[in-house]
Amino acid sequence: MASGERLLLVDDELNLRTVMREYLTERGFVVTDASDANTALERFRLDAPYDLVITDxxxxxxxxxxxxxKAMRMQVPAQKILFITGYADHPVEAHLLEQPGTALMNKPFLxxxxxxxxxxMLER
Structure with missing residues (x-):
């Protein structure tokens, strides 16, 4: 169970984002969400650092x-990022996953x- 860690959740699918936000909140996280890259970057600029960014x-x-x-890590180099994707045609460059504090989950997931x-990721 989390204890108030701050997450920025970025996903353009409203229903999925809502379900993820509600579940993570129930698990003890404080979740800010965004539906697109520009909104995410603006929220990050105003409220960084987050304990973890989860982004599609x-x-x-x-x-x-x-x-x-990449833009977030220019502001906060140690920012932890969890990539989520449902598409194999959006590969993550290997060097991104090799960076400390980076992981990938493929949709669908529990x-x-x-x-x-x-x-x-927050324990590391």
Whole structure:
């Protein structure tokens, strides 16, 4: 169970984002969400650092989740990022996953697994 760790959740699918936000909140996280890259970057600029950013790789708004992560890490180099994706055609560059504090989960996943992965990343 989390104890108030701050998450920024970025996913353009409203229903999925809502379910993830509600579940993570029930598990003790404080969750801010965004539906696109531009909104995510604005929230990050105003409220960073977050304990963890969970971002879909394929996003509307002119930037991918990869680009969002790079921009965030320019401001906060140690920012922890959990990429989520449902598409094999949005590969994450190997060097991104090799960075400390970075992980990838493929959709579909169990909400409990998402929360467990977030907790695991926060322990490191």
């Amino acid at each position: 790789i394929g996003l509307p708004g002119g930037f991918s989740g990869r680009q969002v992560a 909400l409990a697994d998402l929360a467990d992965q977030a907790l695991l």
